[in-house]
Amino acid sequence: MDMMKLNEKARRALANCMLLITGAIWGGGFVVMKNALGSISTNYLLAIRFTMGALGLCYTLFSKNRPLQKRTLLGGLVTGFCLYAAFAVQTYGLIFTTAGKSALITAVYVVLVPLALWLWKGLRPAKRVMVAALLMLCGIALLSLQGEGGINIGDVLTLLCGALYAVHICAVDNFADLDVMQLTCLQFAFAAGFAWLGGLCFETFPSSFTPSMIGELAYCGIAATLLALTMMNVGIKYASPTYASLFMSTESAFGCLFGVLFLGEIFTGRMALGCLLILTALVLSQLPQKQAVVVSPSYESE
Secondary structure, eight states, X not given: OOGGGSOHHHHHHHHHHHHHHHHHHHHHHHHHHHHHTTXXXXXXXXXXXXXXXHHHHGGGGGXXXXXXXXXXXXXXXXXXXXXXXXXXXXXXXXXXXXXXXXXXXXXXXXXXXXXXXXXXXXEEOOHHHHHHHHHHHHHHHHHHOSSOOOOOHHHHHHHHHHHHHHHHHHHHHHTTTSOHHHHHHHHHHHHHHHXXXXXXXXXXXOSOOXXXXXXXXXXXXXXXXXXXXXXXXXXXXXXXXXXXXXXXXXXXXXXXXXXXXXXXXXXXXHHHHHHHHHHHHHHHHTSOXXXXXXXXXXXXXX
């Protein structure tokens, strides 16, 4: 579908749907990643998943109608490095913490993205967006922190990952004028290159691949990378980085739901309240608003 043929309202609605689906796919990914790390190291897991993503989109680099630009290569390098750094820190941290706590702490980017845009572009976030972000974090906390232990090294690494995710989302937005599919492909390719280099230097390649391990890698590479990250980039292009962070942070709510459906976890009143807060945050974020206030004369509101 060519989104440019749709009107602005329809494009935004479709972009928001893509971002919500991304959150759902990533919600299932926490359990998959946690299981996969028992069989394969961090960098090789990322190398394989990003290579699969790059191969799935490599056809976009050879279009006669849209020749590859130097700035697209630069965008791929910058966003690819940010993507690799965020995923590497998160994946390594997941070894030392639980999937639920990882989902919660990573979601700190919900608050960091509008703040980063304020510092970077001088775009002051609307008050209701910040309120929605805080409601989202409260809902995520109710869903994720079910009496689990205190802070550990995995939690600290995951907190750093949340900051890196915010940088990555802003970086993708900075190159939103480029061909989104080419940018995504190069982003995957550069991220895979960094991961292969890290694996070759510091880790041992798996001696064998079990059927379950192949299935986990396929989910990470095809669903969580090729499909989800592509939809994320398209969503950021036609929505906004602030809304993108809110919608994608629903991954923890979906992770909770999948735990109830597939792992037999109990759905408590606390979890129901968390889901209600997240739904409220999403509705609040989509209410009509005035144009963002520009606090720096060097930038203009889009």
